[in-house]
Amino acid sequence: MQSVALVFFLLGLLFTGVLGTETRLLFFWPGAALLGLAGLVATLRWRLRVLFPPSDICLATSVLFTGYVASRAWLSPVAAYAREDLFILAGAWVVYMLTVTAASHPRWRVAIFAVLLTLVLGNLVVGFIHLSGNWQFHVVPFFLRSATEGRIGGFFANPNHLGAFFSMVLFLAAGFLCFGRGGAALKMCLGFLIISMMIGVALTASRGALTGLAIGAALFSLLALGIVWQTQRHLFWSLLGGGLVVSVLGGAVLWKVNEEYLRGREITSPMANDVRLEIWQAALAQHAQSPWVGAGSRMFYDGSVQYRSEKLPAYAGEALFAHNEYLQMLADYGWVGLVLLVLVIMAHAWNGLAFIGWFTRHRFLQTGRLMSNHLAFCLGALAALTAMLVHAIFEFQFHVAAPTLTAALLLGLLANPGFEGSERRSLRLPPVRLMTKILLGLASVLLITGPWFYGLSDYHVAKAQIAEAQKDAFEQSQELNAAVDKDPMNPEARYLRGLSLLGKLRADQRTPNHPVLKRATEDLAQAVKLNPHHYLYALALADAYDAQSRHQEALEQLHRALILAPLHEESRMALAVHWHRLGQFEKAEAAYLWAGEAKAMNEEGSSRWIDNYRLLLQHVALIRQSPPSN
Known part of the structure; x- marks a missing residue:
């Protein structure tokens, strides 16, 4: 032996x-x-x-x-x-x-x-x-x-x-x-x-x-x-x-x-x-x-x-x-x-x-x-x-x-x-x-025991990331489902699946009772519960809460993200987008400009504060040009 x-x-x-x-x-x-x-x-x-x-x-x-x-x-x-x-x-x-x-x-x-x-x-x-x-x-x-x-x-x-x-x-x-x-x-x-x-x-x-x-x-x-x-x-x-x-x-x-x-x-x-x-x-x-x-x-x-x-x-x-x-x-x-x-x-x-x-x-x-x-x-x-x-x-x-x-x-x-x-x-x-x-x-x-309980979930997460790189949405969804099934306590698998579900929703589907949105929110909430220290999890959950008109809960998650990533453009910009969606343009503008002063900026080619700020200015200009409603 x-x-x-x-x-x-x-x-x-x-x-x-x-x-x-x-x-x-x-x-x-x-x-x-x-x-x-x-x-x-x-x-x-x-x-x-x-x-x-x-x-x-x-x-x-x-x-x-x-x-x-x-x-x-x-x-x-x-x-x-x-x-x-x-x-x-x-x-x-x-x-x-x-x-x-x-x-x-x-x-x-x-x-x-x-x-x-x-x-x-x-x-x-x-x-x-x-x-x-x-x-x-x-x-x-x-x-x-x-x-x-x-x-x-x-x-x-x-x-x-x-x-x-x-x-x-x-x-x-x-x-x-x-x-x-x-x-x-x-x-x-x-x-x-x-x-x-x-x-x-x-x-x-x-x-x-x-x-x-x-x-x-x-x-x-x-x-x-x-x-x-x-x-x-x-x-x-x-x-x-x-x-x-x-x-x-x-x-x-x-x-x-x-x-x-x-x-x-x-x-x-x-x-x-x-x-x-x-x-x-x-x-x-x-x-x-x-x-x-x-x-x-x-x-x-x-x-x-x-x-x-x-x-x-x-x-x-x-x-x-x-x-x-x-x-x-x-x-x-x-x-x-x-x-x-x-x-x-x-x-x-x-x-x-x-x-x-x-x-x-x-x-x-x-x-x-x-x-x-x-x-x-x-x-x-x-x-x-x-x-x-x-x-x-x-x-x-x-x-x-x-x-x-x-x-x-x-x-x-x-x-x-x-x-x-x-x-x-x-x-x-x-x-x-x-x-x-x-x-x-x-x-x-x-x-x-580790490879059986955790290794298979890691394997499916990796396969899902490969499918995402290959633009295979169906394969990505299947692999993420398998990853969560193998290890329900894997916060990364929960987060990726919730994020994937959010990305599939069209603008007209982002309604509080939509089943896909509910499922995405559940995944993201579980990811935040399993790892309350990751600021990106909190930002994704805030996005899901906003889509469900749970704006106060979204704001709480945004404040959590700002504590976890105080210098980052991403967390500040998410707060600005939140106010932007609610039509509170003054708060949104202040948050966008604050994001521009961040000491940790998003990568080039990703979503940036200046692009969203320009969109805010366009929205305000369109509102001013529109005739007053009765």
Whole structure:
């Protein structure tokens, strides 16, 4: 059963690495189901064969962090948002636990490493397709990669996340290249892949990934040289000199090859004008509302709108994420979440460093061999963890399944790096091991049931969006109906169906008792109930209420939208349209002009305040020209 669990585990990693590359769960569900099966089989097996003792301190901090995030997600204001964090967390827990326990055997860890290298090759191939000019290529048929041209993305929708994945796997490969067991052919292939990944990170033009890569490389070099100093001191100065020469020449070559590419990135998006600083202010503003436990899982989706900085460019899109995982943690989970995260990182980093010290002081003296896969993976995981933490200052890669599961894998390698013998007695915490197994079972059941209860609804919503793009109104309607049937608690499906029904109504059909209007109003009211923090839901419901002559209720929804999106043209313009419909032209004019002063304008080509304001002036002119009625 343990072998069966590990086969499902490897397949889950593979599917997630290919498909779980977006912030939404749509393509993560196949990998989630496979990981759930792996965790369930491991839970039923209960007593797994573990070759080396894991650190109970690492397990304890991980249990505390996972338990807190899961409970906070369960109590979050918007269940649909919390679901995204909860399922990625469950997948990460299964990966972490199986890496610590069942996959502690060297051959299974090599198999995991092989899966990661396979994903690297796949990302490189897709990156070459992007580089050839097909920038929107997506591995899933009928879907396009929504990314700007000029930056490769591999399987990932966001090039920055590809850079994060490459930088993590790169250091595992570097550790294996320097200290792992294998022949010359294998080491040459690893060297080629390492260079390819470095070029790939440069082609993503992710400055955060490059910064993390540089700092991770510095730590890797220091630790590797420290190991050589402790074990093979006669080689230290030669390796130090050769390493410096290779680093300088390699850095110069990489810079020269990618100089024009990176300069173009700096011209189009200069660091001096980076909008992240303004986004970080919004995250801190949301954090101030609930500093200890945060606003709830992924509540920055709406917090980035409500607390948007006035200094952002008027046509800048919504941030949705804080572009800083630590500030995102503060905004969503508060100080409690951030402190627990720091404890997890410190415990695992300390355990990894302790293993390196134990290896050089005890294991090497017993065997006289420096080549060890355990040492290679531990050293690589420490450097990868460092690069990952640095990159997280500028990005949100841990809201995407594939990088998060890779990070969980790194933590698992550090929690059980391969201590053996009696030289080191680790602290035992028996209740912690029981809690890890209970959490493994719960996470596995969640991952198995999620695709059925939520994944099918996500699938139908995506199909409806494709049908809308193809102008197939009937297919769109059918898919939205199926999405709501599969998950009645999905606010996005309710909102899209209500909006679609409103769009089908002709002017003469917008009467209070029209059945389609009633159905649209019910959907939109339910969407607002399920997610009262989304201003577009409130605006759509206000439109439906106006069509039913429920003007006071419409005004209440408009005021709600103005609170949720105080700087946005859309919410101000909706208020103006409301007064315009009621014939209160003075209030409408004031609201239209107020919309013109908005700090967050609608996109070009969409409905704008000036167009509606001109229509108001035409209506007033026609009224003045009309003869007075008796």
